[in-house]
Amino acid sequence: TLTSAEPGGGHGALHLDVTTSAPRRDVDLFGATFQGIDQGEEAAAWLSDFLGVPSRLVRVPPEHDRKTDGLIPGTSGYADSGAVHLLSRSSLTHLHARMAERGAPPLPMDRFRPNIVIDSRPEARHGEDWAAEPHAEDRIRRATIGAVDLGYAKLAVRCAVTLVDQEAGARGGPEPLRTLADYRRAAGGGVVFGAKFSVVRPGKLSVGDEVAVEEWGDAEA
Template sequence: MATVVDLITYPVKGCAGTSVDSTYLTSAGLAHDRSFMVVSVEGVYRTQRRDPRLALVRPTASADGSRLTLASAEPDSGHGTLHLDVTTSAPRRDVDLFGATYQGIDQGEEAAEWLSDFLGVPSRLVRVPPEHDRIADGLTPGTSGYADSSAVHLLSRASLALLNTRMAERDAPPLAMDRFRPNVVVDSHPEGAHGEHGDDWAAEAHAEDRIRRMTIGEAELGYAKLAVRCAVTLVDQEAGARGGPEPLRTLAGYRRFSAGGVVFGAKFAVVRPGKLSVGDEVAVQEWGEAES
């Protein structure tokens, strides 16, 4: 059978993720996932495509979301740890995410100064307002916070293993899962059954592309779209710096998408919220043909 082997939430869009043993899946994604976003003074979102040092910011949200901690992955950088009381009552401001205008709650001067100093560019931190009602596109419609699109990004270890095998043929070193910033990582259980669309489906690379409806723990998810990959995958998440042409160069050789770009992993909308835990079975109720 297929099981969850890692759950990763990214409280601040573009910053480092945190692995958790269990969490609640809301209609907008894993609890607190992409609930905060770093923006320019003008309100335009910051991304690792332009500001790769975002990867070195280690955010942690409290269970109830009332506190946020920002820490540096560079212990000798001189940047202390910031403990922030999150506000939801401050005035809203316009923020720009991929050219669309949303609202954000500014988290104040202390957060702005910490991020501006760390990133080297004037920055502000905003939070998704409670009334945020963004509609995410895809085969199964849903909502999300400040994620690029859909609420949940799922990727299998088998898909990464195939990519690393193909990269090795180019004498390129293997990449870790964090290059792709998934929320849910699945793997094949060694005792699973084999066969087409069988319980051991996660042993097949890119089988996640064909899932149309599934349950994990208490939650149910519906397929939205394939994950089109961008230049963020070129950023070494441990170094906070852009590396070479991989993995996009290798992916272009076998994962081109007819609508443009290369794809790796799948995005899902939340049909029924509920608790998720590492070790949960991923039970597929409906399969479809992979988009091409």
């Protein structure tokens, strides 16, 4: 069951039994056409009313097989690229320190919308806690978390969505892109923060699982 609710409860809550047997409809994803399973009129009406534009809710069908690029290719649903976005808390802490030098306030982790957040281990001996190093995720090539095996695809290029305050639903100032441009500019253009990974072996992972790095590499320029 999928539950969607507006903060404040103005539109009530949507409780939906997600189905895989409903009709398919075309889904446009960055100019490419895929199929999605339409989740019906109730979901469409709730989303259209809440968003203020005609909307439909679709589910990725079981036969969906969209290939993604990167060092270790994989598959993805409707994400722009890469199935998993991984970011470490130490990288965000480092960004906050640089932003503070400009007098800018810190930003929440969810501003960057990572699927997996890596935290350091306070009990680790000095020099053994690789997650305490900012941007160490850039050098991971293969890792296991819980029962999931991940393979590095590429660095995550950040767009203007990071400028939007999710709580207010409005675009704020120039941060974090202004500060990231000082030290995280990619050779091919844009700024990078975090890394995208392909799912090599699907499985279950949980909060608190150890990130076991099987292979390291050099960070991309």
